[in-house]
Amino acid sequence: MEFLNFLNQEPFRFLLAFGVVLFLTLNLAAILVMGERKVAGYIQLRYGPNRVGPRGLLQPLADIIKLFTKENISPGKADLWIFLGAPIAMFIPVAAVWLVIPFAPGAVVADINVAILFFVAVTSIGALGVIMAGYGSRSNFSLLGALRGAAQMISYEVPLILSLLGVVMLTGSLSLVDVVNAQGGGFWNWYVVLQFPMFIVFYISALAETKRVPFDLPEGESEIVGGYMIEYSGMTWGLIQAAEFAGMGLMSGISVTLFLGGWQPPLEFLDLGQFNWVWFGIKTALIMFTFQWIRWSLPRLRMDQLMDLGWKVMVPLTLVWLVITAAAMLVF
Amino acid sequence: MAVSFPGGDLADRLAGYLDGLNNRHGLEEGVVEGNVVRVVVAPESVPQVLATAREQLKVLHLSFITVVDWEGSFELTYELMDLRGGTVRVKTVIEGTEPVIGSVTNVYPTANWHEREAYDMFGVAFRGHPDLRRTYMWQDHFDHHPLLKSFDISTKRTFEGLR
Amino acid sequence: MLSEERRNETVALDGTASGRLARPDIRSEFGLETMDMNMGPQHPAMHGLLRLILELDGETVMRCDPVMGYLHRSQEKIAENRMYPAVVPMTDRLDYFANIHNEHGYVLAVEDVLDAEIPPRAEYIRVLMSELMRLASHIPSIGFLMLELGAFTPILYAFRERERIQNFLEAITGARMMFHYFRIGGVKADLPPGILEEISEYLDGLEGRFQTDTVDLVTGSEIYVARTKDVGKMTPEQALDMGVTGPPLRGTGVDFDIRRDYPYSVYPELDFDVVTDDAGDVAASYRVRIGEVWQSIRIIRQVIEKMPEGPVMADLGRRLRPREGDGFGRVESPRGEFAVHVVSDGSDSAYRVHYRDPSFCNMQLLQEVVPGHYLPDIMPILGMIDPVSGGWDK
Numbered sequence: 001m002e003f004l005n006f007l008n009q010e011p012f013r014f015l016l017a018f019g020v021v022l023f024l025t026l027n028l029a030a031i032l033v034m035g036e037r038k039v040a041g042y043i044q045l046r047y048g049p050n051r052v053g054p055r056g057l058l059q060p061l062a063d064i065i066k067l068f069t070k071e072n073i074s075p076g077k078a079d080l081w082i083f084l085g086a087p088i089a090m091f092i093p094v095a096a097v098w099l100v101i102p103f104a105p106g107a108v109v110a111d112i113n114v115a116i117l118f119f120v121a122v123t124s125i126g127a128l129g130v131i132m133a134g135y136g137s138r139s140n141f142s143l144l145g146a147l148r149g150a151a152q153m154i155s156y157e158v159p160l161i162l163s164l165l166g167v168v169m170l171t172g173s174l175s176l177v178d179v180v181n182a183q184g185g186g187f188w189n190w191y192v193v194l195q196f197p198m199f200i201v202f203y204i205s206a207l208a209e210t211k212r213v214p215f216d217l218p219e220g221e222s223e224i225v226g227g228y229m230i231e232y233s234g235m236t237w238g239l240i241q242a243a244e245f246a247g248m249g250l251m252s253g254i255s256v257t258l259f260l261g262g263w264q265p266p267l268e269f270l271d272l273g274q275f276n277w278v279w280f281g282i283k284t285a286l287i288m289f290t291f292q293w294i295r296w297s298l299p300r301l302r303m304d305q306l307m308d309l310g311w312k313v314m315v316p317l318t319l320v321w322l323v324i325t326a327a328a329m330l331v332f
Numbered sequence: 333m334a335v336s337f338p339g340g341d342l343a344d345r346l347a348g349y350l351d352g353l354n355n356r357h358g359l360e361e362g363v364v365e366g367n368v369v370r371v372v373v374a375p376e377s378v379p380q381v382l383a384t385a386r387e388q389l390k391v392l393h394l395s396f397i398t399v400v401d402w403e404g405s406f407e408l409t410y411e412l413m414d415l416r417g418g419t420v421r422v423k424t425v426i427e428g429t430e431p432v433i434g435s436v437t438n439v440y441p442t443a444n445w446h447e448r449e450a451y452d453m454f455g456v457a458f459r460g461h462p463d464l465r466r467t468y469m470w471q472d473h474f475d476h477h478p479l480l481k482s483f484d485i486s487t488k489r490t491f492e493g494l495r
Numbered sequence: 496m497l498s499e500e501r502r503n504e505t506v507a508l509d510g511t512a513s514g515r516l517a518r519p520d521i522r523s524e525f526g527l528e529t530m531d532m533n534m535g536p537q538h539p540a541m542h543g544l545l546r547l548i549l550e551l552d553g554e555t556v557m558r559c560d561p562v563m564g565y566l567h568r569s570q571e572k573i574a575e576n577r578m579y580p581a582v583v584p585m586t587d588r589l590d591y592f593a594n595i596h597n598e599h600g601y602v603l604a605v606e607d608v609l610d611a612e613i614p615p616r617a618e619y620i621r622v623l624m625s626e627l628m629r630l631a632s633h634i635p636s637i638g639f640l641m642l643e644l645g646a647f648t649p650i651l652y653a654f655r656e657r658e659r660i661q662n663f664l665e666a667i668t669g670a671r672m673m674f675h676y677f678r679i680g681g682v683k684a685d686l687p688p689g690i691l692e693e694i695s696e697y698l699d700g701l702e703g704r705f706q707t708d709t710v711d712l713v714t715g716s717e718i719y720v721a722r723t724k725d726v727g728k729m730t731p732e733q734a735l736d737m738g739v740t741g742p743p744l745r746g747t748g749v750d751f752d753i754r755r756d757y758p759y760s761v762y763p764e765l766d767f768d769v770v771t772d773d774a775g776d777v778a779a780s781y782r783v784r785i786g787e788v789w790q791s792i793r794i795i796r797q798v799i800e801k802m803p804e805g806p807v808m809a810d811l812g813r814r815l816r817p818r819e820g821d822g823f824g825r826v827e828s829p830r831g832e833f834a835v836h837v838v839s840d841g842s843d844s845a846y847r848v849h850y851r852d853p854s855f856c857n858m859q860l861l862q863e864v865v866p867g868h869y870l871p872d873i874m875p876i877l878g879m880i881d882p883v884s885g886g887w888d889k
Contacts, residue, residue, distance in 0.1 A: 044651040140532045144554070144870070213645060214718055222540040222643045223871045299718050300645030302871050303554055335731040335749055367757075392735050393751075395825075396851035398836045409821070409836065411851075415751045442738025445859050453571070468564035468888065479572055479847075 017109040018099070025095045028249045029242035030060035032288065036245075039292040070234035075138060078231065082136030087232070087239035090129030093122045094247045101253050102177050104263050104277040115176040116168060119254060120161055123209065126247065127153040130218060133240065134228035145227020148303060149218030152208055155310045156215075160205035162318035163198040166325045167191050167258050180262030190261040197321045199259045201314050206251035208310070211244065212291055214298040215306060222300075252287035256280060260287075338390060342367065342417050349420055352389045357381050368419045375424045378410070379434040382422065385412055386439045391420050394440040397447065399454045401481050406431045406456060426456075435461040453479035529557060536565045540643045540874050543884020547861070551870065559865035559873070561858055566888035574848035579605050579815045582848065584675040589850060590886035591672065592635075595628035595664075596828035598677035600850075603759055604835040605679045608822030609811065616805045617681035618761045623798045624667065624676065625760075625826070626791045627694070630701075631660040632829035633784045633791070637709055640781060640878035644722050652708045656701060663694055679815060681808035691799045698792050710785055723778040727864050727876040730775060737863055738856045741831025742787065743879050746780035748773045753827035765797050777875040787829075816843055830854055830881055854886035 006012055034049070037059070041048025050056040074083055100115040102108040112118060127150050134146020168174060170191060171182045183190050192199045208215040218227045229240050256262060260283050263276040272278060301309070338345055349369045350362050357380060361372040373381050385391040395411040405427050412420040426433060435458035436443045445467060447458045452466040455477040465471060469478065476483055535546040544565035550558035570589060574582045586597040599621060606613065638653030661671050666687055668676040676683050713719055729739075731747045744751060752769040754762045770786030772779035822837040831853030838847040857880045865873055 040647070044648050045655065046651070140530060144532075144551075148554075216645065217871075220645070220871065222645060222874055225539060296646075296648050298646055299641055299716065299722060300871070301718055302722060302869060304869065305721055335735060337750070393740075394738060395832065395834055396836065396849065396856075398838070398847070398849040400838050400847045411823075411834070411836070413757070415749070415756060417756055419757075440738070441736045442856060442859060445855065449855075466564075468567040468569075470564075478569055479575075483572075485572065485576060 014109065021098045021109060022095055025098055025246045025249075026242060029245040030064060032245040032249060033063065033241070034060045035288070036292050036295070039289065040296050043293070043296045064238070067235050067238035072234040072236055075231050077138045079136040079138065082132045083231075084136075084236065086129050086133035086136055086228075087236045087243065088129075089132055090126060090243040091239050091246070093125040093129075094243050094250055097122050097250055098253070100176055101257055102180050102262055103280055104274055107274075107277065108177055111175065111177050113173070113175045116164055116174045116179075116258075119176075120157075120164070123247075123250075124153070124157055126209070126243075129243070130228050133232070137228070137231035139231055141224045141226070141230050142228050144224050145218045145220065145230070148220070148224075149211065149228055151303070152211070152215065152217060152306060155307060156205045156208035159201050159310060159314035159318055160209060162315065162322065163202040163205065164258065165318075165322055166195045166198045169322075169325055169329065170194065176257055176262075180257060180264060183261040184264050186268055187261065187266040190259065190264070192259040195259065195321075195325070197317060199255070201318050202255055202259065204309075204314065206255060207291065207294065208306070210247045210251050210291075212248065213295045214301050216300055217303055217306060220300065248291055249284065249288060252284045252291065253280075255287055256283040335392070336390070337416050338414050338418070339416070345414070345416075346418050349385070349389050349391065349414075349418065353381060353384060353420075356384050356388075367417055368421050370421045370423065372423045372425075375408075375426045375433050378408070378422065378424050379436050379439065382410060382412070382436045383439045385420055385422075389420075390414070391418075394436075394442050394446070397443065397450055399450045399456055399479075401454060401479065403481050404429070406454065408433065408450075408456070410436070431456045432459060433457075434459045437461055453477055455480070527552070534873070540877065542639075542877060542882050544888070545858075545877075545882070545884065547873070549870070549873075554869045554871075556865050556868055556870060556873065559861050561861050563855075563858075563887055566884045568889070570889045571848050571850065575845055578843050579817075579845060580679055582845070583677060583679070584673065586850075587673040587675060588885055589852060589889065590828060590830065590833070590854065590883045592883045593628050593632040593829045594672065594674055595624045595677070596826050596833055597850075598674065599625055599760075600824045600826045600828075600833045600835040601837075601848075602677045602679050603824030603826065604822040604837040604848075605815070605817070605824075605845075606822070607824060608817040608820055608837055608839045609679070609815065610818070611680055611809055611811055613681055613809055614806045615761070615803045616685075617807045617809070619798055619802050620682050620686060620807060621677060622760050622762065622765070623694075623795060623802075624664070624682075626794045626798070627660055627663060629791045629829050630788060630795075631657045631664070633788050634705065634709060636829070636878070636881045637713055637781060637784060639881065640723075640777075640875060641713055641719070643874035643878050644719065646716075649709065649713055652712070656704070656709075659697060663690065663697070666690055678808065680811040681806070683808075685807050691802065694795065695799050698795060702792060705788060714781075714785070720778065722871075723781065723875050724774075724776060726777045726868065726872050727860075727879050728774075728776045729860065729864055733863065734775070734860070737860045739831070739860055741827070741829070741853050741857065742780045742783040742881075743857060743860070744831070745769065745771045745783045746879070747775035753825055753832055757825055759824075759826060764801070765794050767794050777879045780879045814843055816841065828853055830883070830886070831857055850889060852886040852889065854880070854882035855889075858882050858887055 038048040049059040052058040052062045074080060097119050099109040100112060100118055130149035131146050134142040167179060171179050211218050220227055229237060232240060263280040265271050265276065265279050346364045346369050350364055353359060353371055354362055357373060357377050359371050359373055363370050391412045391414045393413040393415055395413050398409040400407040405425050408424050410422040433456060435447055437447065447461055448465060448467045450456045451458060451464055452469050458464060530551045532549045532551050534549055535541040536544040546562040548560040548562060549556050570585055573585055583598055583601060586601045587594040589597045634656045635653045638650035641649040664674065665671050667690060668674040729747055731749045734744050734747045734749065748771055750769055750771050755769055767790045770783050770790060772782045817839045819839055819841045822839065825832060825834040833853055834851035836849040837845050840846040865876060
């Protein structure tokens with residue numbers, strides 16, 4: 001197998017890894033749609049999709065084929081470049097952040113030393129895609145959705161970033177690999193123990209960033225009927241959906257990496273070596289399940305209540321906890 | 333709760349309503365039938381009669397307005413309820429084929445949509461109505477009033493005259 | 496719309512949403528424009544085919560103008576051109592979520608003009624059916640509110656109950672939605688054997704499930720409370736002025752129920768409470784609905800206990816030819832006061848039939864209450880009215 005060693009050298013290593021990550025992201029979206037429908041089904045006393053393939057497992061494939069064969073309709077007055085660029089602008093940042101997440105020991109595409117900064121910077125581009133979609137469609141409903149989305153994503157960026165700072169302070173590094181390495185040696189070393197309020201704030205902000213219930217105001221299917229994505233159809237709509245679901249997966253992955261020990265096994269003797277990505281997968285799947293659980297249980301907040309929660313509750317809470325963390329680090 | 337309901341014996345109350353209306357307005361007819369005070373008034377005095385009922389007699393609720401097209405005249409029925417078993421039924425007859433009557437929206441604001449419906453279906457014009465638009469039919473390019481007897485339909489399903 | 500003075504009076508209430516409206520002079524000073532928005536008729540939360548013309552200042556609604564008529568079938572004209580018994584199935588199509596009450600109102604009106612005497616068993620069966628229908632309408636309406644607030648699951652729990660009640664209705668009437676069970680002079684057929692025991696058994700289970708799956712799940716939710724408290728607030732005077740009846744009126748504290756105050760059928764013989772609440776907002780109207788579910792269960796139990804034996808149909812002859820005159824029928828439907836006015840000219844079809852539908856009358860409060868609320872608040876306010884398209888459009 002010596003001849004394959006060239007794959008471990010740049011640029012081939014990067015290209016290969018990028019391909020794998022892109023493949024994973026797109027598939028993740030499809031699998032999550034399937035998972036969402038199944039979870040919804042069982043919560044709602046029904047079965048969910050169960051016709052395509054064994055136990056309905058091929059449903060995502062059928063969905064994708066359907067989306068690809070649908071005609072892509074755009075409104076006559078739409079700003080076409082912005083309209084068509086929006087799904088791409090939404091999807092690229094979500095896919096790109098996966099590059100800095102360590103899946104297993106040594107299995108990270110780009111171990112850059114400002115990974116957390118990279119994550120924060122790149123995810124905030126997502127708001128741009130929402131505004132582009134809403135503005136480009138030239139529809140009242142889209143515009144309302146886009147304005148809501150922009151206000152919400154920018155507001156919740158603040159508690160999201162502040163809640164990361166506790167972890168950064170404890171680790172002393174912005175690299176996600178360092179963060180994961182610092183959490184080794186059993187589940188009591190995970191930052192969720194020391195930074196529990198921050199974990200809660202991060203989790204809620206992640207819900208808001210990915211526009212999931214109870215913060216799905218930009219979509220608001222019972223009031224503004226899909227919001228910024230109301231005019232999309234076919235694969236442009238599919239790409240927006242993929243970006244949403246991949247974003248949900250990404251936020252789960254990030255919260256696992258930062259607070260739940262990444263690929264670290266819960267107990268020392270459960271270490272699987274190179275196969276520690278199994279732990280990463282299990283934890284991420286659990287967090288994703290809680291996202292879906294919330295999605296099918298709670299009603300939606302209103303815009304003013306959403307802003308109240310963000311600015312009056314979560315930002316002060318993170319600030320207070322940052323001071324407490326700093327004081328504790330000084331003492332101990 | 334700020335709203336006060338009429339109390340006491342129903343028969344006394346109904347007699348009180350009839351007296352109250354009789355004292356202030358010239359009624360063409362006024363009787364108590366069961367739980368209902370049935371009065372017939374001239375179309376000009378309908379707003380005043382309803383204002384008396386609302387403000388003096390405290391009959392709070394306007395249930396509905398029925399218009400009947402008697403082909404040549406229109407009969408309007410205002411059904412008022414005091415919410416405690418008593419009903420005041422004010423009837424009026426407008427002669428002619430182009431009925432006009434005063435609006436009661438400033439007495440009973442709920443009459444707004446009932447009068448709009450009556451206008452839509454029968455072409456009854458309510459003088460002083462703030463917003464007299466059609467409720468059901470098209471707002472423009474449609475100048476029929478479908479519940480008039482002269483608006484004929486082709487699917488009559490009765491056997492009157494056949495046997 | 497109210498006259499300007501009256502509007503100022505009602506707007507001056509403390510704590511109403513109208514306080515959120517920007518003053519017009521501010522708007523002109525900064526050159527701000529409002530946005531016109533057309534919500535419906537094709538909209539998932541418009542209870543059918545309602546169209547709202549909205550004027551928005553940001554997310555604040557400044558003007559709300561309901562436009563109706565997208566489901567208008569001219570039921571009143573149809574009723575004039577059919578014989579009396581043939582109108583009963585048409586009334587099913589009015590408020591298609593609580594059909595039994597429409598049939599009841601119509602047959603009461605025709606029986607009034609016929610001066611007919613109804614056998615007691617038929618009356619008890621009618622009350623039984625009405626209350627079952629009220630359960631089947633109130634429980635999903637709680638789910639509809641949650642659906643409009645963004646939670647998808649409670650509606651399915653609620654529809655499970657409606658489905659089971661519909662099974663009983665199907666067993667009794669032979670149809671799931673459009674029953675045509677009430678006839679002028681009684682009901683179509685006697686109850687199938689053993690159905691009363693089954694209903695009684697079902698109610699035992701429903702009491703537990705309704706508490707856990709609907710009441711606790713819905714009213715225990717913080718977000719539900721935040722979204723419905725002080726939304727759509729109105730005073731009793733406002734509600735009466737706008738002709739509101741049913742749960743929204745009782746939610747403001749007005750103690751009015753047709754079943755008690757204008758008794759029909761055998762309601763005077765039954766023991767039940769009129770549920771009221773003082774808050775006058777969306778949450779209050781839903782507390783009233785939940786209370787009415789318990790009262791309906793209570794009424795059904797009494798009806799099952801007291802159900803007399805005997806015929807279910809009075810002999811009124813083959814061709815119904817009422818005297819000349821007016822007939823009135825008024826029932827308490829789940830949405831409010833449903834009244835029917837039948838004018839007879841002595842022939843075998845009505846000269847004029849007028850339906851007073853609660854959805855139509857209650858919807859007037861949209862014009863008055865919605866301005867000043869945020870756009871998403873329209874949905875709970877619509878849920879408070881809980882209108883049905885077939886009802887307001889006739």
